[in-house]
Amino acid sequence: MTEPNPAESFASARVASGVLFFDTEGRILLVRPSYKPGWDLPGGYVEIGETPVQGAVREVQEELGIKPPIGALLVADWAPATGEGDKLLFVFDGGELAPEYRDRIELEAAEIAGYAFHDPELVDTLLIPRLARRVKAAIEARSQSATLYLEHGETYRGALPN
Template sequence: MSDSEVSEAVAQPRTAAGVLFFDEVDRVLLVKPTYKPGWEIPGGYLHPGETPSQGAAREVKEELGITPPIGGLLAADWAPHPTEGDKLLFVFDGGILTPEWLAEITVDGVEIGEYAFHELDQVDALLIPRLARRVHAAFGARTASATAYLEHGVPHS
């Protein structure tokens, strides 16, 4: 049977990328959106033709006004949403933000109203559960110099 004879549906996930930035004591930077409650990591959905690392860098520039180097991939998460469909989410390592980068941060005021560094043990109270799981897994991957593959924020063995 040829490809033209088989019409099979394939996944077409919405794809997003975010970045974990840290301060000198390993607190993680979170941003507070203006359009919904709670906190997020810097990032967002990719544009057509954009790679995950390019999208992550663009979102950081849009949301925080800075262009620090974006490091390696910490986590990839297959996380379908009940109403939004399939999602594939990438988390990159932004490393420690130097005082120079911190001095240049300017939240856009449109999407992002504020930013703050938080202890890792605070993220469960600040983030939606699956994002909190993703952040914990990405933090663990960073510590282990590894990349985590997740499903719904849970490491897949």
């Protein structure tokens, strides 16, 4: 008889990192991926051997052609998706994107069709619901100089379900 392998029951999540950048007017930077509809944060999946912040830096450089400083973690979101399995998504603070970086943005056409700064109040109309919740939580975390833990984009308040 073969002994069961306890590791088979461990979560094996995909990890992705995004960055929340602002302009001088407080609008957030969103990118329009060329491979899917709608808007998104700059970022993507973390590769083997990378930390989440290293993945964020690499993805921003690949998508936008710039390497601005990346700040503190704003949000960690446990958000499994049907058909995609377990996911752990991070959002880091990119702060106000300085003109020397904004002026040097060069899109990776194979991945990014466009970018624009948007009023944060429009995230519900621009982003899919789970991403909109995550971005709003990241904006809240930034305003509080905090890090928030989310589940499916909802702030976990410490109450376990029945």
